[in-house]
Amino acid sequence: MQKRDTYNKHVQIANDTMYYIYEYIDTDINIDDLALSFGISKFHLHKIFKEIMGINIYEIIKSTRLQKASNLLLTNKYSTITQIASMCGYSSQTSFIRAFKERFHQTPKEWRNGGYKEYSMNILKNSTLALYEKKDFENIEPKIIKSKARATYYIRQRGYLKTQVVKIWQKLQAWVYTNNINNYEEIGIYHDNPSITPHSECFYVAGIIPKGEVDLSNTSLPLFYTPEALYATFEIKGELGDVLRFIQWAYHDWLPNSGFETTTNPSYVIFKKNHFLSEDGKFEATYYLPIQYV
Template sequence: MLMSTSSLSRINDVLYEIHRDIAADLPAAHLARVAAFSEQHFHRVFAAHMGESVHRYIARIRMEQAANQLMFDHSSKVVDIALKCGYKSLSSFTRTFKSRMGMSPGEWRKHHAISAEPDFMQVPEISAGYRRIATSPLAAPTIIETQPKRVAYMRHQGYNRNIQKTWQTLVLWAYEHQIEDKNQFALLHSNPALVPLDECRYVACIATDKPLLKRSKVNSLVIPGGLHARFHLCGIYGEFIPYLNRIMTEWAPSSGFKLKTTPTWVEYKKNQFMDEQGRFDLLLFLPVSFY
């Protein structure tokens, strides 16, 4: 099915609705209304664009989030994590988790989470980056309350250098539409320690002070505000994922905070995908809560 610009914008609205709160009730009928499609047509368009059904997509996103929570939140009960990630009961969560992950949630938490070497270490640039920063002190974050931010955005699947093309397109779009605020952000929907790099979901964003009048491949959303742990990170391409992994494995479990299910995001001072030397200087915002 050839995806029209209008259909793409509508599916982007649905993805925003899903990722805004994965614990919410997300029946297909509701998502079809978000997209302004009939339910039958919505199923066809979503599957054509995403390569999987909406039910399978939501199930996968919830499972990834639950596995992520189990890895780094050692104080919450499994049932609380299941409910937090949109599951209705512990039994259904345990059954689904074991089917997908090959072990129970408790086994995952105890044995697999930190000990297994992430797949991203097979990428030479990233493994080299990990070796460079492995023994560097990890600076303590600042805990702050952030305000919601309206942004124009483009989605990209895969964490690789091809993200540069998405950024080039978005920056050109901002120039053509005379967007005065050129502040750059990114939403990180996936944990590369769990999700293969070519399946990671990345959202390139440029700040804008108003909704878009005409939508295309570029749409608008609001980055959620709330309590965040803010880390200042500097480095070169290949080092960002290792830094993120260290924060999640070294800082998060002993921080005293719980991870929220809203997206982790970054604010770029220097964007490694646009810098000629591939250098980054950014603020990483990890959504957290006390309870």
């Protein structure tokens, strides 16, 4: 029991660290202060994080900054490269351009001017979730809403690969049955845009949002609250892989022409029918795309 308790505690620390990084990605993240908040040494924090997440903290901070920046460069045409660099925690445009070119093999300006298109197409072509195929989403009308914060119990997965994602959804399904939760929503959260991030590097979160009164005081699953923020929502349905094509369209086509810009908040889907659990591999969902007024 002690070994399991220790593991669960380490999972919570690693997930809280990830949550902190996402929330404060625009700042100079201080690992010493973070370790102090957990009551452990910086060395111990690094060790726990690497054990659970399979990557060290400084690598994930750098990766997150660049993934967020690559997304903002697609959509925020009213923001300068310097402003986008600052939104993702870079104090120097020179260091940002150097890091971006090392990661994407092109400058931020080249990426913004269309370099992302071939990069994205190759990712979807190589995906285990879908063969690349152009879909027509032009007739889907969005609604603009302000979401409420909702308590979400979740499993974080590094790797957006079909077999991995199915397993964590099955694990969550077992958790729901074990805790006798009858009324809930299923949420899939994309901290990394899977249309421009190699799927082996994506961090994907599968979660359950319980409704009504449920006693979960003894659960080992970590908990966070969805952002209270502005979103464009889209009603979508299709087969396995169509979510990826839709995300690509939303960021590459809809957002740049919408008059809105995006933020560093993640996009997510609320499933009415979950293709990772359904026998026919089909889904029905509401997709939430983070936006801001320009």
